[in-house]
Amino acid sequence: MSRPFHLSDPVRARQMADAMAILAPPTPIKIVHVCGTHEMAITQHGLRRFLPEKVEILEGPGCPVCVTPTADIDAAVQIAETGAILCTFGDMTRVPGTRLTLEQARSNGCDIRVVLSAAEAANIAKGTDREVVFFAVGFETTTPMTAAVLLDDAPTNFSALVSHKKIPEAMAVLLNLPGTNIHGYLAPGHVSTILGLAPYARQLETFKVPIVVGGFEPLDILYAITLILRQIRDGKGFVENGFPRGVANEGNIAAQILIETVFESTEVQWRGIGAIPESGYRLRDEFAQFDARLRFNIEGETGDEHIPGCRCADVLTARATPADCPLFGERCTPLSPVGPCMVGTEGACSIWFRYGGREIP
Amino acid sequence: MCLAAPAKVISISGNEAIVDYNGVRTTTRLDTLTEPLAPGDYVLIHTGFAIRRLSAEDGEETLKLFDELSESLRDSEDSSDTSQATTGQGL
Numbered sequence: 001m002s003r004p005f006h007l008s009d010p011v012r013a014r015q016m017a018d019a020m021a022i023l024a025p026p027t028p029i030k031i032v033h034v035c036g037t038h039e040m041a042i043t044q045h046g047l048r049r050f051l052p053e054k055v056e057i058l059e060g061p062g063c064p065v066c067v068t069p070t071a072d073i074d075a076a077v078q079i080a081e082t083g084a085i086l087c088t089f090g091d092m093t094r095v096p097g098t099r100l101t102l103e104q105a106r107s108n109g110c111d112i113r114v115v116l117s118a119a120e121a122a123n124i125a126k127g128t129d130r131e132v133v134f135f136a137v138g139f140e141t142t143t144p145m146t147a148a149v150l151l152d153d154a155p156t157n158f159s160a161l162v163s164h165k166k167i168p169e170a171m172a173v174l175l176n177l178p179g180t181n182i183h184g185y186l187a188p189g190h191v192s193t194i195l196g197l198a199p200y201a202r203q204l205e206t207f208k209v210p211i212v213v214g215g216f217e218p219l220d221i222l223y224a225i226t227l228i229l230r231q232i233r234d235g236k237g238f239v240e241n242g243f244p245r246g247v248a249n250e251g252n253i254a255a256q257i258l259i260e261t262v263f264e265s266t267e268v269q270w271r272g273i274g275a276i277p278e279s280g281y282r283l284r285d286e287f288a289q290f291d292a293r294l295r296f297n298i299e300g301e302t303g304d305e306h307i308p309g310c311r312c313a314d315v316l317t318a319r320a321t322p323a324d325c326p327l328f329g330e331r332c333t334p335l336s337p338v339g340p341c342m343v344g345t346e347g348a349c350s351i352w353f354r355y356g357g358r359e360i361p
Numbered sequence: 362m363c364l365a366a367p368a369k370v371i372s373i374s375g376n377e378a379i380v381d382y383n384g385v386r387t388t389t390r391l392d393t394l395t396e397p398l399a400p401g402d403y404v405l406i407h408t409g410f411a412i413r414r415l416s417a418e419d420g421e422e423t424l425k426l427f428d429e430l431s432e433s434l435r436d437s438e439d440s441s442d443t444s445q446a447t448t449g450q451g452l
Contacts, residue, residue, distance in 0.1 A: 012428070019431040022438045190365045244426070254393055325450070326425075
């Protein structure tokens with residue numbers, strides 16, 4: 001089977017590593033990416049070993065499951081307990097809420113279903129008279145699909161518990177947090193397929209750090225990191241497209257229009273970071289009839305996020321590696337996760353546990 | 362969560378297409394696509410929606426970009442080596 005987009009040949013990877021060695025910085029450099037899929041590719045393929053000695057790459061708040069605040073999980077549990085069918089993506093079912101995970105709610109008899117697409121949730125609603133709620137999480141890649149489903153003649157028994165977030169806003173906030181010390185961003189390819197380059201420039205232009213959009217094949221990632229190192233060497237800091245086959249500079253206009261039509265920006269909570277203005281989406285008033293928070297009368301809650309000993313907050317802000325956490329691999333494993341970064345299969349802790357993190361297993 | 366995978370378009374019907382991903386056939390929605398699509402094209406698919414049209418040549422184009430960057434960095438190093446050597450001789 002021909003796989004024209006399978007870009008992982010070892011000879012080119014070695015060439016790219018040699019190119020990076022030419023750009024090896026004299027002092028330590030921390031590059032942060034914000035995408036679980038990037039962390040998966042970097043760790044699974046052992047790409048850290050190709051980087052020059054003083055270059056480190058860490059996952060920031062790149063796992064939507066991990067950054068979803070406890071209050072949103074609690075809202076989903078509360079809705080499920082009314083007898084509604086609650087649909088969401090698989091990992092969400094295991095994230096700890098204040099009282100319960102969705103998985104525990106299901107073992108208590110709630111009807112919680114894992115879907116692969118917002119469209120699947122809407123289809124479930126079309127086949128029943130019961131209330132069906134889509135717990136809509138994810139960054140800008142996933143947001144247009146929720147919008148498309150609501151615009152596409154959504155049934156009246158369907159609603160959305162919206163927890164969508166915007167990644168460029170979080171990237172900007174991270175740069176201002178004490179102790180993050182970020183020298184460059186590897187920006188997420190598929191989010192950028194939707195957004196294009198402008199939102200990064202808008203959010204981050206005052207900071208003068210290199211921001212390079214990268215794809216997800218091993219060579220795509222090495223290429224984007226090389227572009228970041230070249231900007232650093234040259235004293236530059238601009239938004240660069242390192243994934244042109246996947247990202248048009250202007251982004252995906254159809255998807256942007258879907259988002260704009262259905263959602264407006266609002267302040268939302270990020271686990272590990274706190275509230276960030278304009279960093280999430282809520283439904284516009286015209287779509288209030290699909291707002292599960294209104295339909296089920298969910299008050300704005302503040303869930304308890306403190307987990308003793310857990311360093312997820314530092315991992316999510318790229319101030320610690322999973323291995324820096326005393327619970328990692330001891331009390332906290334994918335089978336019995338303590339913190340959200342071990343729950344989500346795209347959480348840094350879960351990935352490092354499975355594939356060996358910085359060390360080569 | 363932001364996983365997307367390239368799949369080949371087999372047929373198109375209104376707002377949906379049947380696509381083939383490494384031998385697995387599935388249906389994808391096209392609401393999130395502006396580009397015109399034809400059978401044989403590739404699309405990036407995220408949670409059941411196509412988000413970008415790709416062509417088979419895009420992979421080759423990307424490899425060219427990689428090679429250009431490695432070469433330009435190697436060349437720049439070679440030329441800086443040469444200039445240092447020249448300066449060395451001058452001194």
